[in-house]
Amino acid sequence: MYILQYTMCETIELDNQIHLHRFEYNPPHPSYISGFIDGDGCIFIRKIEDGYQSGIQIAQSRTNILQILRFHFGGSITSSSNRNNKIKNLMDDVDQYYHKYNIRNQYNLLIRSNEYKLLIDYLQNTLIIKENQYNCLYEFNKLANLPNKKEEKEELYLKCSGLNKTCNLDDRNLKKLNIEYISGLFDAEGCIFIDHNLKNIRISIAQKNHPIILNEIVRFLGFGKVKNYEFKIHKKSDCLKFLQLVKPFVIVKYNQVIAFERFLQTDDHKMKEEMYKICNREKHQIEHFTDLNQSKEGKDGYLESLRLREIKEKLCKEIQLAKVYKDKSEKMSGEGNHNYGKTFSKETKKKMSISIREAKGGVSDEQIKKVRILISEGKQNIEIQDLLGVPLHSITRIKNGSIVCSDEDKKEKKHITQEELNINKRKIQVCEILKVVELSVEGLQPMKILKCLVNEREKNNLENNLTVDIIKNIRRLIFSNKMPIYESEVSPEQYQYYKNMIDEKYAVK
Numbered sequence: 475m476y477i478l479q480y481t482m483c484e485t486i487e488l489d490n491q492i493h494l495h496r497f498e499y500n501p502p503h504p505s506y507i508s509g510f511i512d513g514d515g516c517i518f519i520r521k522i523e524d525g526y527q528s529g530i531q532i533a534q535s536r537t538n539i540l541q542i543l544r545f546h547f548g549g550s551i552t553s554s555s556n557r558n559n560k561i562k563n564l565m566d567d568v569d570q571y572y573h574k575y576n577i578r579n580q581y582n583l584l585i586r587s588n589e590y591k592l593l594i595d596y597l598q599n600t601l602i603i604k605e606n607q608y609n610c611l612y613e614f615n616k617l618a619n620l621p622n623k624k625e626e627k628e629e630l631y632l633k634c635s636g637l638n639k640t641c642n643l644d645d646r647n648l649k650k651l652n653i654e655y656i657s658g659l660f661d662a663e664g665c666i667f668i669d670h671n672l673k674n675i676r677i678s679i680a681q682k683n684h685p686i687i688l689n690e691i692v693r694f695l696g697f698g699k700v701k702n703y704e705f706k707i708h709k710k711s712d713c714l715k716f717l718q719l720v721k722p723f724v725i726v727k728y729n730q731v732i733a734f735e736r737f738l739q740t741d742d743h744k745m746k747e748e749m750y751k752i753c754n755r756e757k758h759q760i761e762h763f764t765d766l767n768q769s770k771e772g773k774d775g776y777l778e779s780l781r782l783r784e785i786k787e788k789l790c791k792e793i794q795l796a797k798v799y800k801d802k803s804e805k806m807s808g809e810g811n812h813n814y815g816k817t818f819s820k821e822t823k824k825k826m827s828i829s830i831r832e833a834k835g836g837v838s839d840e841q842i843k844k845v846r847i848l849i850s851e852g853k854q855n856i857e858i859q860d861l862l863g864v865p866l867h868s869i870t871r872i873k874n875g876s877i878v879c880s881d882e883d884k885k886e887k888k889h890i891t892q893e894e895l896n897i898n899k900r901k902i903q904v905c906e907i908l909k910v911v912e913l914s915v916e917g918l919q920p921m922k923i924l925k926c927l928v929n930e931r932e933k934n935n936l937e938n939n940l941t942v943d944i945i946k947n948i949r950r951l952i953f954s955n956k957m958p959i960y961e962s963e964v965s966p967e968q969y970q971y972y973k974n975m976i977d978e979k980y981a982v983k
Contacts, residue, residue, distance in 0.1 A: 486536075486761045493538040493725055494545060501546035501775070502539075502658075504600045505650070506723045507593075509658025510539065512603035513681075517611050519627075519634040524921040524942050526627055528614050529586040530593060535578035537763045539661070539725045546775040547593040549585030550767045578760050587618045592779055602647040602655065603684055610634035621941050641683045648690045656691055657723035664727065666734045668750045675738075677707040677716055695719075714738050730756045837868050839879040845872045893960055901939050902948075904963050906930075910948045911958065911972055915979050920945040955980045 501507070511517070515532040533554070534540055540551050585593055594612055601608045614630045617623045656679075664679045680703060681688050688705040692698050697712040698705055707713050717735045724731055730753050737749035765772060837845070841864055848858045855869045871877040890898075902910075906927050913923045920942050927945075931938050951958045955976060961969050 503654040505654035506658040508600040509655040513662025517607035540583040548589035548776040657720040679705040
């Protein structure tokens with residue numbers, strides 16, 4: 475006779491590892507994750523002091539699902555309860571404890587805007603209840619790092635907040651229902667019940683805000699009924715059907731599903747009692763999870779996906795560029811490539827040179843001359859783009875001499891180091907960066923620091939192109955105990971002074 479043996483915390487940790495291994499190479503089905511988020515998740519856009527915060531949050535008392543999602547999609551796991559120590563001392567008699575105190579630790583997986591792109595791409599067209607909130611987040615993600623998009627961000631913030639309050643469900647989304655989604659919703663909002671006499675049984679899924687989805691589950695499965703905002707199955711044969719359908723997908727209730735299935739399939743009273751105990755322990759057992767807020771640990775699948783995506787994007791760009799050259803080359807060589815391998819005349823070579831140059835820069839000699847005139851008049855690149863329709867990257871290359879007229883020689887390219895390149899890209903001066911360091915050490919928030927710098931620029935009649943994101947990026951470096959400037963930019967004494975300031979404040983103790 476097969477009996478599952480359970481101890482407390484150690485077995486939960488081992489069980490978590492088993493589930494992580496189960497989903498090591500592929501994440502759970504997107505519809506399963508969507509069902510779980512629709513049940514126990516939150517898609518949000520919040521307003522904070524210096525902008526907006528957006529993300530996906532999932533709350534659970536068991537971390538197996540949270541660890542799996544963090545492994546594949548990033549994020550951090552935090553605890554919303556600090557009751558571990560008090561509870562631990564009360565657990566000598568487990569059965570008595572969790573019938574008297576049904577208190578479990580709560581854990582949250584939070585995936586913010588710097589990481590959730592992989593997840594929102596993976597979940598496309600799979601959510602049912604929170605589909606509209608997902609659409610807000612999807613659009614917000616496109617604007618997250620763009621300046622001058624305050625009105626659009628505010629509109630999406632208000633829309634998403636309103637949707638989270640009203641809890642409306644678009645009936646058209648019900649056609650997305652499948653067994654994977656039902657498994658996720660069951661893992662989040664479901665219940666397996668066996669009474670202490672081992673006679674009354676049921677499987678249920680609660681959904682008070684959206685009972686319409688419960689009716690759709692009945693229609694989809696062909697069994698069960700809806701009563702008092704709950705989908706319920708009482709019949710033994712239907713319970714077995716349901717368990718067999720969801721077993722390949724469930725994570726949180728996996729052990730309950732296995733135990734309840736064995737309970738229904740056996741007539742042995744001792745086996746039934748053991749399965750009943752296992753179901754109850756799974757419902758009430760308290761997990762003490764300590765692997766909280768890891769930076770990169772536990773995100774192996776996510777980091778690998780980012781690496782592969784970067785390689786894919788690079789290859790796609792190279793393929794696209796190769797296609798451009800090929801198309802231009804075919805046009806120049808004529809039908810059937812009859813000019814291939816021939817010696818071209820000086821005039822033909824000149825035309826080919828112009829064609830290749832236009833393929834690279836997309837500009838003619840006439841446009842180059844017009845761009846130069848506008849540059850001499852003090853026009854900004856963006857203004858020139860609006861006036862002439864020339865791409866920004868081409869204007870930059872005309873300005874630095876990389877693109878010239880067909881009868882001109884290119885300027886000799888000066889070698890530039892990565893350090894020089896990074897310095898040239900900056901929109902903030904060294905003295906301002908050092909001011910950010912000083913004010914951050916004093917405890918000022920990004921928006922207040924930005925106001926100080928803007929006021930200083932206004933006093934000196936300097937153009938203001940600073941944003942709060944620039945301030946935040948500098949703060950991220952110093953919070954990581956890194957210098958935001960290079961040694962070559964200041965005197966050795968000044969560099970050491972600010973390095974000591976950062977080390978004293980932010981060095982890991």
